[in-house]
Amino acid sequence: MLDLDSFYQKVVKNNNRKKIFRVIQEKKRVTKLDISRILNLSITTVSSNIKDMVQIGLISERGFEDSTGGRKAQVIEYLPDSRFSLGMELKETHARIVLTNLDSAILKEKYFDAIDTNILIDECRRITESFLEDFNQRDRIMGLGISLPGTVNMKTSVLENAPNMHVSNVSFKKLEEDLNMSVYIGNEANCSAYGEYEYNDTFKSPLFYISVTEGIGSAIIIDRKLYNGKNHRAGEIGHISIDCNGDKLCSCGNTGCWELFASERALEKSFSDATGSSVSNIDEIFKRISEPVVKKLIMSYAKYLAVGIRNLLMIFDPSFIVIGGNISKYEKELLPAIKKHVFENNEFYTEKDIKIEFARLKENSGIIGASLFPINNML
Ligand SMILES: [Zn+2]
Numbered sequence: 001m002l003d004l005d006s007f008y009q010k011v012v013k014n015n016n017r018k019k020i021f022r023v024i025q026e027k028k029r030v031t032k033l034d035i036s037r038i039l040n041l042s043i044t045t046v047s048s049n050i051k052d053m054v055q056i057g058l059i060s061e062r063g064f065e066d067s068t069g070g071r072k073a074q075v076i077e078y079l080p081d082s083r084f085s086l087g088m089e090l091k092e093t094h095a096r097i098v099l100t101n102l103d104s105a106i107l108k109e110k111y112f113d114a115i116d117t118n119i120l121i122d123e124c125r126r127i128t129e130s131f132l133e134d135f136n137q138r139d140r141i142m143g144l145g146i147s148l149p150g151t152v153n154m155k156t157s158v159l160e161n162a163p164n165m166h167v168s169n170v171s172f173k174k175l176e177e178d179l180n181m182s183v184y185i186g187n188e189a190n191c192s193a194y195g196e197y198e199y200n201d202t203f204k205s206p207l208f209y210i211s212v213t214e215g216i217g218s219a220i221i222i223d224r225k226l227y228n229g230k231n232h233r234a235g236e237i238g239h240i241s242i243d244c245n246g247d248k249l250c251s252c253g254n255t256g257c258w259e260l261f262a263s264e265r266a267l268e269k270s271f272s273d274a275t276g277s278s279v280s281n282i283d284e285i286f287k288r289i290s291e292p293v294v295k296k297l298i299m300s301y302a303k304y305l306a307v308g309i310r311n312l313l314m315i316f317d318p319s320f321i322v323i324g325g326n327i328s329k330y331e332k333e334l335l336p337a338i339k340k341h342v343f344e345n346n347e348f349y350t351e352k353d354i355k356i357e358f359a360r361l362k363e364n365s366g367i368i369g370a371s372l373f374p375i376n377n378m379l
Contacts, residue, residue, distance in 0.1 A: 031075060032076065057082055098368075125179060142181075146370055189218050217236065242256055243256030274296075342356065
């Protein structure tokens with residue numbers, strides 16, 4: 001589990017309780033003795049924590065373990081629907097909100113378009129209230145996690161800068177008061193990396209998550225912690241130049257930034273340059289991959305992705321590179337070409353040294369990651 005304590009300290013933590021709950025969640029049905037052995041905790045500590053958790057309905061004591069001889073031990077049962085969480089994803093033009101249970105299953109979701117970013121907090125309140133209108137178990141919701149496309153200070157709950165939304169310095173403290181529930185915010189790439197890392201046991205740190213959207217962002221996980229940097233700007237890799245003498249000028253002031261070649265927007269632009277027709281999303285491009293001209297530009301796009309990834313390997317030497325965003329739906333089409341360009345003629349790395357994968361939660365990485373913030377902070 002990723003350590004978020006350095007970001008969020010809203011409640012006094014009971015680490016034993018958290019560990020005990022994790023074991024129950026993983027095993028589904030387990031006895032107190034098993035828990036005490038697994039965690040090396042005294043039966044008294046395990047029992048008192050379990051008593052508290054049963055009392056608030058988080059778990060239940062149900063049935064007895066089958067055994068041959070001796071006193072049968074009571075079984076502690078995990079209840080995935082005993083608590084819920086809300087995840088919200090805010091983008092330049094739209095928002096999506098989901099209700100999840102303790103297993104991160106999406107139970108309900110709603111899409112909102114035409115978001116007025118000038119009144120961001122009011123919009124978040126409107127979305128949440130409208131989403132929960134007919135939901136009668138609000139007391140079981142642990143909080144709301146919001147994934148945001150910009151620089152986020154998680155400690156102070158401030159969206160410091162989101163150029164695509166044309167907003168800066170928006171505090172989400174008021175939303176917490178308005179909704180009367182805990183609100184956690186995170187940068188889109190950090191939320192996605194968190195979702196992927198928590199959801200998939202095989203992912204190990206150091207992990208570099210690349211978020212390919214309209215631009216390119218990233219999240220860095222080192223020693224099971226999100227690394228944000230001194231100014232919360234670590235991982236703005238979309239603005240690393242891969243062509244400083246070229247003619248592509250970036251809005252950031254630099255020339256030849258990686259995202260001008262390897263973002264969704266870049267792929268859409270190269271498609272319209274090559275075919276003369278424009279598309280509103282990358283799905284329309286991949287649908288036409290059987291056409292030679294489209295296939296060629298998708299392969300050229302994969303090469304640009306690989307160029308940036310190869311640079312990242314040299315800086316970071318991670319265990320995993322995880323590629324997320326809408327393009328993660330096109331693993332079959334892109335991954336072989338990306339790997340080829342990363343590892344071909346590479347004196348430093350072979351495929352054995354590092355795993356390059358596509359996000360497994362696909363387009364839900366960010367929203368699931370955001371919904372996990374309240375859950376992982378509740379105990
Ligand atoms: Zn740039």
